[in-house]
Amino acid sequence: MKKEVLGGLIIVAIVVGGLVFYSLNNKQKSDTLTNQPQPTSSTTPTNTVEETEKYVFTGNKGETLQLVDGKVSIPTNGFEVNKVKFFNVTLADGTTVYFMVLKDAEGKFRVAANGNKQCAKYGKGYVQEGNKLICTVCEKSYSVEDFAIEKPDCNPYPINANEKVNGSNVVIGVSELETVTSLFK
Numbered sequence: 064m065k066k067e068v069l070g071g072l073i074i075v076a077i078v079v080g081g082l083v084f085y086s087l088n089n090k091q092k093s094d095t096l097t098n099q100p101q102p103t104s105s106t107t108p109t110n111t112v113e114e115t116e117k118y119v120f121t122g123n124k125g126e127t128l129q130l131v132d133g134k135v136s137i138p139t140n141g142f143e144v145n146k147v148k149f150f151n152v153t154l155a156d157g158t159t160v161y162f163m164v165l166k167d168a169e170g171k172f173r174v175a176a177n178g179n180k181q182c183a184k185y186g187k188g189y190v191q192e193g194n195k196l197i198c199t200v201c202e203k204s205y206s207v208e209d210f211a212i213e214k215p216d217c218n219p220y221p222i223n224a225n226e227k228v229n230g231s232n233v234v235i236g237v238s239e240l241e242t243v244t245s246l247f248k
Contacts, residue, residue, distance in 0.1 A: 118248050120161055122177060122188025122199060125149025135240075136232040142166040145207045147191045149177060154237060158244045161188060162222060163196075164233060165210045172226040172233045173211035175219035176243040182217045183246035189219060220246060 128135040128150050135152050142148060147163045154160060161177035177188035182200035189196045195204040198217045211221040220243055227234045 118184075118186060120151075120159070120186040120188070120247065122161065122186065123149045123190065124151050124161060125163075125177075126151075128152045130154070130237055133237045135235050136229070137164060137235070139166075139172070139228060139231050139233055142172070144168055145194055147189075147196065147207070147210070149188075151177075152240065154240060154244065156244070158247055160240045160243060160247055162235075162240070162243070163189065163210075163219060164226070165207060167208075167210070171224070172228060173224050174222040174226050174233075174235055174239070175211040176222060176246050177219070178243070178246040179217040179220050180246070183220075186247075 125148065128137070130152060135150075137148075137150065142164070144166055145168065147165045149161070149163055151159050151161045163175055163177050165173045165175075167173055176183070178186075179198070182198050185200045187199040189198055191197075191207070192204075194207050196207060196210065196219060197204045201217055203217055205218050210219060211224045213221070222239050222243060223235070
């Protein structure tokens with residue numbers, strides 16, 4: 064019986080000691096927090112890390128185009144079937160949109176961003192090898208037959224799968240280009 068009482072007292076002592084230690088430790092933390100200088104309305108918080116980083120695109124920028132009357136025009140001559148051509152244009156808000164144009168086997172012109180929702184933040188875009196487009200970030204490859212049609216994973220983000228041709232120019236409106244600006248900010 065003496066052993067049982069002694070064991071019970073030891074357990075009670077350990078529990079009480081733990082509670083006292085926990086209580087004192089939390090009081091010290093609380094005192095430390097309350098003794099910190101509190102910001103006033105005239106104090107400007109300082110950040111050691113810049114809150115926003117400027118977007119930099121290091122992929123294939125292609126030919127720089129200019130907006131004229133709210134659109135860009137690209138001559139259709141010089142396009143080969145299933146060969147992507149790269150372009151960029153700076154919109155009125157200062158965002159540069161990087162995009163690709165492909166002439167498919169049926170003679171349609173397809174337009175897609177040189178980026179996608181998953182990997183665009185890295186600013187590297189795509190390269191073409193044969194009939195495949197390869198994301199230079201995750202190295203996934205996509206058939207040019209699916210170009211500007213599908214949006215999943217890191218497929219090039221479609222702008223238009225059947226772009227207008229006016230005479231001998233592919234014509235892309237600024238409103239179409241604006242649909243992908245979030246990829247390049």
